[in-house]
Amino acid sequence: MKQLSLRLGLAVLALGMISLCTTSAVAQDAAATYKSKCAMCHGADGKGGKMGTRDFASAEVKAESDAQLAEVITKGKGKMPSYDGKLKEGEIKDLVAYIRGLAK
Numbered sequence: 001m002k003q004l005s006l007r008l009g010l011a012v013l014a015l016g017m018i019s020l021c022t023t024s025a026v027a028q029d030a031a032a033t034y035k036s037k038c039a040m041c042h043g044a045d046g047k048g049g050k051m052g053t054r055d056f057a058s059a060e061v062k063a064e065s066d067a068q069l070a071e072v073i074t075k076g077k078g079k080m081p082s083y084d085g086k087l088k089e090g091e092i093k094d095l096v097a098y099i100r101g102l103a104k
């Protein structure tokens with residue numbers, strides 16, 4: 001009996017740790033996606049330079065709404081590829097938030 005309650009205790013502890021991890025997973029996902037899919041054109045810090053990308057911290061990008069940025073990511077624009085069907089709506093939203101964070 002003692003062993004069983006010890007195991008239950010461990011299971012509860014493990015579940016708690018899993019739920020803790022998933023809370024920060026969203027931000028980590030966006031960072032990982034950005035690194036693997038976007039950084040080669042936009043730069044790890046979002047300053048761009050290559051491929052004629054604009055600095056995410058520039059006045060032009062700051063003047064655009066989150067919805068406009070999400071639309072460029074979804075539909076593409078010029079050399080910017082479309083991620084429609086490749087990234088989920090939620091993932092694109094997280095990327096916009098991540099880009100805003102880079103621009104600070």
Ligand code: HEC
Binds near residue numbers: 039
């Ligand atoms: C092949 C290179 C390339 C890749 C990969 C790429 N982009 Fe772009 N992106 C561009 C270019 C070039 C533009 C400018 C388009 C224009 O204005 O003609 C752009 C524009 C944008 C814009 C609009 C801001 C602006 O400059 O007006 C956002 C937001 C953006 N990209 C986000 C992303 C995200 C997020 C990813 C990864 C999922 C990504 N891009 C991947 C090349 C790229």
